[in-house]
Amino acid sequence: MRLYLLALNPTDSVTEGFLPAAARLGLDVTVLTDRPDAHRRICPDIEVLECDVRDFRAVITRISTHHAPDAVFTNSDHLQTQAAQAAAYFQLPGKDWRVTLRCKDKAEMRRRLTAAGADSVWSAELTEPVAPGDAPYPCVVKPREGVASEDVVRVDGPEELVAHTKEILSRRPGAVLVVEEYLPGELLTLETLGDGQVRHLLGGFRTELSAPPHFVEERLTFVAAHPEPVVAQVLEQLDALGVGFGACHTEFVVHEGRARIIEVNYRAIGDQCDLLLAGLLRIPLFEHILRTHLGEPLPADLGARQDGAARLEYPCADRAGTLVAAPDAAELDVDGVHLTYRPMRAVGERYELYRTNRDYLGVLRATGTDGATVDRAVTAFLAERHWEIQP
Structure with missing residues (x-):
């Protein structure tokens, strides 16, 4: 079976999540991208074709002149509508392009929620x-x-x-x-997975941000289940948008019991949160997502682990300059907590200050069964490492 995967720049979600999952499913993969050299360097054994993936017509033409498709998929925020249009053209399972558009277009999302009576901002x-x-x-x-x-x-x-x-x-x-x-309240996420008929709740995260006026996500703590009234409000808003197929990462705030969506990212959560989620829940998350795009129904019970605790920490640059010292990648177990650290910047390179996740110096994933123990392990790990940026 042939999977066409649309991508811009390489991401951990694709290279460490979806491509290995596709291999485990026995799929033949063709990556369509406008940055072929970058993908060929990272995945030399995967077929990579150059394509203007932001143009759905170019995507359809590239597929039509290559192998017949069994699925068209992307985990890119920017390419959801193009992938949905291509899947619809070839009469394959996929997201409704109208839904991907209204999720991507933040103004249209607000108009849709208001018209449906789900929320008004x-x-x-x-x-x-x-x-x-x-x-x-x-x-x-x-x-x-x-x-x-x-x-x-x-x-x-x-x-x-x-x-x-x-x-x-x-x-x-x-x-x-x-x-x-501005919508006040605690910033949270809800991670969902659906096949158009069944929708599974995978939990979510509590997000801690940088100081105002910017909104850089610096720490995420796993929440196995948000309160039912909160979840019901978020799902009502997702239903108003039409979200229900494949993975969805929804950011929302809760203030005085009221849940209000900030944005809907109609794909799996990124920045290695999806990798953490798959390991923490002990489910083949990436395979499940790909199977939905192959037309396979999701199981009624995913068999997800219920006793997990986890946290992600993103050491961030606080200034522009050259990174002159930073810890190496690490994988270790401390007091029942599994820690995975991956650098996200190379020592010796100069960077500007972006006030986005491009300021991340690295990412630390920590999983265990007790939240307090996970927090202590993360605090100790970060205290023992050193990052230095010089002008």
């Missing part, structure tokens, strides 16, 4: 640096189709709003920004 689209007269403060400005908290900023007044939109648009000519009311 003040928002407006901006193509020039102006402050809408009815904007509530504080509010948040962000790219309409952005990812990874890039150019997401909290503003407390019209002057700040104008200044930030001007700066963002100067770097993103032609972009459309969304400004929306």
Whole structure:
């Protein structure tokens, strides 16, 4: 069976998750990408074809002139609609392209939730640096189709709003920004997996962010199950959007018992959280996701482990400069906690300060059965390591 996997830059989710899962399923894989050299360096044994994957017409043509497809899949935020359109063209299982579009387009998501009566958030689209007269403060400005908290900023007044939109648009000519009311509350995630008929809840994470005005995710703690009333509110909003096929990573806040969606990422959670989740729950998560795109139903019970505790920590750069000292990759067990550290920047390279996950110096994954023990192991590991950035 032939799987076409659409990708931009290589990611851990693909190289460590989906490609090995595809091999275990015995699938023939063709990667379609606009960055073929990068993928060939990392996965020399995988067929990689160059393609303008942001254009669904180019994707369809590339597939039509190659082997017949059995599945078209992507875990990229940017390519969900293209993959859905290609799957629909070849009459293969996949997400509804209208749903992927309304999840990706943050303004359209707000309109859809409002029209369905699921939630109403003040928002407006901006193509020039102006402050809408009815904007509530504080509010948040962000790219309409952005990812990874890039150019997401909290503003407390019209002057700040104008200044930030001007700066963002100067770097993103032609972009459309969304400004929306700031939603207070604890930031959480819900991870789901569905086949269009059955939907499984995989738990979620409690997310700790950098100091305002930016929103860089610095720490995630696994939550096996959010309170049922909270989950019911989130699922109602996902249903209003039409989400239900494959993996979905939903970010939301809870304030005074009310759950409100921040954004819907209609794919598996990234930044190695998906790798942690698969190991923590002890399920073939990546295989399950691929099977849904092959038209196979999910089992009624995934058999997920129920006693797991986990945390991810992202040491972050706090300035631009050259990384001159950093710990090596590590894998160890301490007091029943399994720790996996992976560097995300090379020593000797210079980087700017991005205020996004591109500032991550590395990622530490920790899994066990007791949250307090996991926290102690993470704290000790980080205290014993050293990162140094010089101007």
